[in-house]
Every structure is written in structure tokens, then in C-alpha cells.
Amino acid sequence: MRKKELELVLAPEVAFDAAQLEHELLKTARLRPEDIKYLHRIKRSIDARGRQVLVRVKADLYLDTPPTEIISPVYSYKDVSKEKPVIIVGAGPAGLFAALRCIELGLKPIVLERGKDVRSRRRDLAAINKEHIVNPDSNYCFGEGGAGTYSDGKLYTRSKKRGDLLRILQIFVQHGATPDILFDAHPHIGTNKLPKIIEAIRETVREAGGEVLFDKRVTSFIVERGEMKGVVTQDGQEYTGESVILATGHSARDIFETLHTSGVTIEAKPFAMGVRVEHQQSLIDSIQYKCEDRGPYLPASSYALVQQTVYNNKQRGIFSFCMCPGGFIVPSATAPGEVVVNGMSPSRRDSKFANSGIVVAIELEDMELEKYGPLAGLRMQQALEQKACQMAGGTQVAPAQLLQDFTQGKVSKSLLETSYQPGLASVDMNELFSDDMAYRLREGFKGFGNKMRGYLSNNAQIVGVESRTSSPVRVPRDRETLEHVTIKNLYPCGEGAGYAGGIVSAAMDGERCAEMIAAKVRRVL
Incomplete structure (x- = not known):
């Protein structure tokens, strides 16, 4: 050659x-x-x-x-309709790629998704944006494809040692993604293209004899003598199999609650919370590309920022998260009475807005562990999201403030045009956060302004709250077998279990769990 x-x-x-x-x-x-x-x-x-x-x-x-x-790498999927079943809870990237890998390894995946299929899900997203109605089972976090379906679709990860990154990208291409994702250093698909790709993956699973079922929220687990046998859904149906892969995503709070009350070991873990900051994309382009017009060839520019802050002798990082060039801010609440924001971008990233999460690291010592135990971080999230909702009027209107006004402690007399459809309410965001979080955000933005001249001004605004950066709970598992530390045949997986941080790392983790199950089945046989 x-x-x-x-x-x-x-x-x-x-x-x-x-x-x-x-x-x-x-x-x-x-x-x-x-x-x-x-x-x-x-x-x-x-x-x-x-x-x-x-x-x-x-x-x-x-x-x-x-x-x-x-x-032309093509992955083939044989008929597994009569093979041993594996129950997969959640149809996000971890669950779907676990299903594909199960098929390759001769196991029948049964995927249970609490939300709706990707097309039906759109109606519930429209209801959040236009009518401020939150369906707890079908929203920007729950439904076919998980939170990643209606997101920027970023496909890069720092977790390359955990699996075959190229393989994941090739499978996306096989199901309809552009081959450019195999080539670009920071590939993304875009929220307008991801739904069709997710549908194609679902059909691959079904054509091979696997099952993908919707409106199947898991309400309890079937555990006998320390072994996971299956799950029960809200309609009373029982699903049993060789093992259960728990791939529910970082916002499945009811699953964490159920595990905890059932005596299944879970742990609080560090995470991060903060705001979305929104600029004009043209401003970010001019800062990053050092020109007034990026022209027809350069893509909308992004940024990555980090700053260390000290408050009461405690150092915490503040950093940009899930930066969405040419994108939109979207409402990501999973229950009425809370306001949560996230970002997404279409494939062309052609919105006139740029937004990014700017978040503060939350460590275990910042949580009320003695009061809430392993659910302490979850309770912090809930409290902040509910307060944001109340301060902005009790709907999906989000609290907001001009960026420089926030750093100077001034309530903004008016706000800028925004990509956030439900609308914004001007509040003092310093009153939304605890004193330490507000201080760290202010100092972080000042530091970012020094690193990117023009970033810190009242031509930008912050929108709250960005609180679902990662799971505040870890479902512990054995490093070698990937099984839960006390419950056999339970495989905690992906973002919700605390082992991934995005589409690709979740997909790779799903594959690893499928491989461990297949290896165990072969040993038993």
C-alpha cells in the first residue's frame, strides 16, 4: 500500500x-x-x-x-430477534449506541424511553416555547435521542481513551451525518439534522430484531438476591433480561430518587451551575478572527474560557460550557415551576446570536450532604431552578440582566433582543444566586473581559439558569466489570450515571457496557 x-x-x-x-x-x-x-x-x-x-x-x-x-466503513447488524434480551433504560446516545453494539455482539436490545419519538417530541417543545407548558416526560431533555437531539450536536470529547471515537463518528455517517464530521477537528451535526439520524438509528435497531419503545417511563426495579432482573414501567409492564443498562441522562431525577429509596447505592458528585451568556455572533467573530466580516468560508467562531476565583478562602473554577456559535437559547425545564436554559445550534450555525453556558464548579463541600445525602446536588439544582422561575414570573420566561450591569450590581432598565423564545424578565441576577456564586460569576466575567476585549459589555446579556451541565449524582460501578458496586447485572451508563459528558463520550460508554454484558453472557454459556 x-x-x-x-x-x-x-x-x-x-x-x-x-x-x-x-x-x-x-x-x-x-x-x-x-x-x-x-x-x-x-x-x-x-x-x-x-x-x-x-x-x-x-x-x-x-x-x-x-x-x-x-x-466506506459499514457496520452490519444481524437478526437478534430470538437472542437473549438486554433491557436499556433511555434512548439517548448512550442507550442507542449500547443497543447497536448489543446487536453486533448477538444480544437483543429492548430500549425503553420515557418520552416520545423524535417527531412527536417536537409538539411538546413547541408547547414549552409558545405556551409555557412543560411535559415532564417529553421536553428538551427527555424523548428519543435524549438531550443531545435538540442541541448543537457537538461530537468531540476529551474521553478518547474510553472507546473508539472514529467508530462512533462512522456510525453517525452511516446513518446520515455528513462525512465532514470525520475530518473536522471540532465536528458537529446540528439540531436540524440530528432528528433524522436518530430515527435512522432507531430503525436499524428495529430491523435487526431489537425493540425501541416510547412512553415507557421506568417506575421501579426488579431486584432479587442482589441481582437486577428487570424493570417496571408506569403502565405496569414488566421487562426482564440478562442485564439492565441504566442510560437515563443527567435529568432523570425520579430515577435517582427511586434508586435511593430502594436502597441502591448512589453518590453525590461535583457538577456546575451558572447562566447562559448571549452575544451577537458578529462580535464573537470579530474578537476571535480579528476581522469585521468572517466571509463565506469561515464558520461561526466559538470560544473556551476558564478563570479561577477565590471566595472565603475557597478556590473554584468558572468556565464556559457547551458554547453554541450561531445558535439559540432554549428552555430545558423537566417539570413545571422551574426555569432551566441550555443552548443549541443548527448545522449551518447561521443564527445571529452566540451563546455559551458560563458556570461555577460545585464541589461536595458546597452541598448540604448531611441534610440530603447523595441527593444534595440535585436539591441545589431544584432550589435554584424554582427560584429562577419565581423571580421571572412563574412561567418559562427566564430571568436576565445585561452583562456589565450584572458585574456592577445594576438592574437593567431594558434587555436586548434574544434568541430565547419564551421571553426574558429583567431582574438582579445577583439576588438569584448565593453570595459566593454571584461573586464568582462576576469575577469570572471580568476575567473573561480581559482575555477577550469587547466580551464584557452591555451588548451582551446573561440568562438563567444553566444548571444541567452534568449529573449531580453518580451511580457507582466497578471499574473493571462496569457493574453496579452492589447490584449485579445493573450497568450504570452515560451522563446520568456520571460517566460521560456529551454525545460521543456517552455513546462510547454505552458501547462499553454492551461489551461487558456480552462478555459476561459468553462466560456463563
């Missing part, structure tokens, strides 16, 4: 145009189109550190036919 490996630094108009990129690669390699069998694009990343924005590209030019897995 002969190939030429290339690394080029190109102008954006070349790197983001397929024809020009191929021409430049061939020119650099001194090859003609007929000299190569396959052009394998490996990585494309933007370098905006200098005065001129450049794009770094890595690619391989194969002079012979490359390995099949590079040209």
Missing part, C-alpha cells in the same frame, strides 16, 4: 472548498488526479492565533487502493 502523507496550512477559501482543497493537495504532492486511487481527509482545524486566520489540513493520498475500512 503506497500513500503520500500531507500537512498543509491553507487559506480558508481553499481549505473549505472541496475542489480547491483537492487541487492544492495534488499540486503539493506533484501528482495528477489519475495518479491517486483515494484521497483520505484526516483532519481540518482552524488556527486563529495570528493576524490572518489559517486552516491546517492533514490528508493521505493513496496511490494504491486503501483499506476497505477507510473508504
Whole structure:
């Protein structure tokens, strides 16, 4: 197998145009189109550190036919309708990728999703935005595809050691995602394209003999002699199998409550809470790209910021989270009487707004552990979300304040145009948060203003609250077997169990749990 490996630094108009990129690669390699069998694009990343924005590209030019897995990796799914069943609670990325991996390994997945299928779910999202009605089982967090379906669809992760990242991306491409996600350094799919991809994954599961069932909220667990046998749903149905994969997502509070009251070990874990900050995307572009107009080739720019703060001799980090360039702020409450915000972006990231979570780290010592035990972080979330709802008028209208006014302790006389559909209410956000959280947010924003000139001004506003950054609860499991530490055949999985932090890491964790179950079944047989 002969190939030429290339690394080029190109102008954006070349790197983001397929024809020009191929021409430049061939020119650099001194090859003609007929000299190569396959052009394998490996990585494309933007370098905006200098005065001129450049794009770094890595690619391989194969002079012979490359390995099949590079040209068109396709994962096959055989009929498992008569194989041993595995119960999967939750149809988010952890649950769906666990289901696909079960099929590959000869097990029948039965996926139970508390919410609705991805199409029906849209009506409930519209009801939140327009009528301020929150369906506790179908919203921006619950339903087919989980919280990631209606999000930015970011597909990068720091958890590359936990699984095969390329494999996850290839499966997304096989189900309809653009091949660019295999190439870009920070790939994303977009909230407008994710639903169809999720539907395609569901149909793959069903065509292979697996089951995906909706409106199946789990209300109790079937445990006998320390072993998980199955689950019971709200309609009284029992589902039993070889094992149960618990992939409910970070907002399934009733599941945490049920586990706790049933005597199943859970733990409080650190998480983060704060606000969404919203700027004009053009402002963020001008700061990051150092130009007035990014032009037709450069994508909407993003940022990542972190600042250390000290209050009462306690150091805590404040950091940007889930930055959504060209995106929207959305209402993510999972129960009436609370206000929660999150961000999402379409695939083209063409909204005129940029938003990002700006959150403060919450450590165990910040929680009332003696009073609430392992549910202490969950109670902190609830209290803040309910207070936000009350301060803004009791609907899905969110409390907000101009950014510089917040740092100076001034109530904003008026607010800016926003992407948040339910609307905003001007309040003093310093009164929403505890003294230490408010102080840390103020200091964090001041630090960010020093790092990004123009970031801290009243041309931006903060919207509250961003409180679902990760699960405030961990469902502990054995490091080797991935089984729960005290309940056999229970596999805590993904974000909700505290073992992932996004679409890709959750998907990889789902696959790992499926692999552990398959290995255990083979040993028993």
C-alpha cells in the first residue's frame, strides 16, 4: 500500500472548498488526479492565533487502493430477534449506541424511553416555547435521542481513551451525518439534522430484531438476591433480561430518587451551575478572527474560557460550557415551576446570536450532604431552578440582566433582543444566586473581559439558569466489570450515571457496557 502523507496550512477559501482543497493537495504532492486511487481527509482545524486566520489540513493520498475500512466503513447488524434480551433504560446516545453494539455482539436490545419519538417530541417543545407548558416526560431533555437531539450536536470529547471515537463518528455517517464530521477537528451535526439520524438509528435497531419503545417511563426495579432482573414501567409492564443498562441522562431525577429509596447505592458528585451568556455572533467573530466580516468560508467562531476565583478562602473554577456559535437559547425545564436554559445550534450555525453556558464548579463541600445525602446536588439544582422561575414570573420566561450591569450590581432598565423564545424578565441576577456564586460569576466575567476585549459589555446579556451541565449524582460501578458496586447485572451508563459528558463520550460508554454484558453472557454459556 503506497500513500503520500500531507500537512498543509491553507487559506480558508481553499481549505473549505472541496475542489480547491483537492487541487492544492495534488499540486503539493506533484501528482495528477489519475495518479491517486483515494484521497483520505484526516483532519481540518482552524488556527486563529495570528493576524490572518489559517486552516491546517492533514490528508493521505493513496496511490494504491486503501483499506476497505477507510473508504466506506459499514457496520452490519444481524437478526437478534430470538437472542437473549438486554433491557436499556433511555434512548439517548448512550442507550442507542449500547443497543447497536448489543446487536453486533448477538444480544437483543429492548430500549425503553420515557418520552416520545423524535417527531412527536417536537409538539411538546413547541408547547414549552409558545405556551409555557412543560411535559415532564417529553421536553428538551427527555424523548428519543435524549438531550443531545435538540442541541448543537457537538461530537468531540476529551474521553478518547474510553472507546473508539472514529467508530462512533462512522456510525453517525452511516446513518446520515455528513462525512465532514470525520475530518473536522471540532465536528458537529446540528439540531436540524440530528432528528433524522436518530430515527435512522432507531430503525436499524428495529430491523435487526431489537425493540425501541416510547412512553415507557421506568417506575421501579426488579431486584432479587442482589441481582437486577428487570424493570417496571408506569403502565405496569414488566421487562426482564440478562442485564439492565441504566442510560437515563443527567435529568432523570425520579430515577435517582427511586434508586435511593430502594436502597441502591448512589453518590453525590461535583457538577456546575451558572447562566447562559448571549452575544451577537458578529462580535464573537470579530474578537476571535480579528476581522469585521468572517466571509463565506469561515464558520461561526466559538470560544473556551476558564478563570479561577477565590471566595472565603475557597478556590473554584468558572468556565464556559457547551458554547453554541450561531445558535439559540432554549428552555430545558423537566417539570413545571422551574426555569432551566441550555443552548443549541443548527448545522449551518447561521443564527445571529452566540451563546455559551458560563458556570461555577460545585464541589461536595458546597452541598448540604448531611441534610440530603447523595441527593444534595440535585436539591441545589431544584432550589435554584424554582427560584429562577419565581423571580421571572412563574412561567418559562427566564430571568436576565445585561452583562456589565450584572458585574456592577445594576438592574437593567431594558434587555436586548434574544434568541430565547419564551421571553426574558429583567431582574438582579445577583439576588438569584448565593453570595459566593454571584461573586464568582462576576469575577469570572471580568476575567473573561480581559482575555477577550469587547466580551464584557452591555451588548451582551446573561440568562438563567444553566444548571444541567452534568449529573449531580453518580451511580457507582466497578471499574473493571462496569457493574453496579452492589447490584449485579445493573450497568450504570452515560451522563446520568456520571460517566460521560456529551454525545460521543456517552455513546462510547454505552458501547462499553454492551461489551461487558456480552462478555459476561459468553462466560456463563
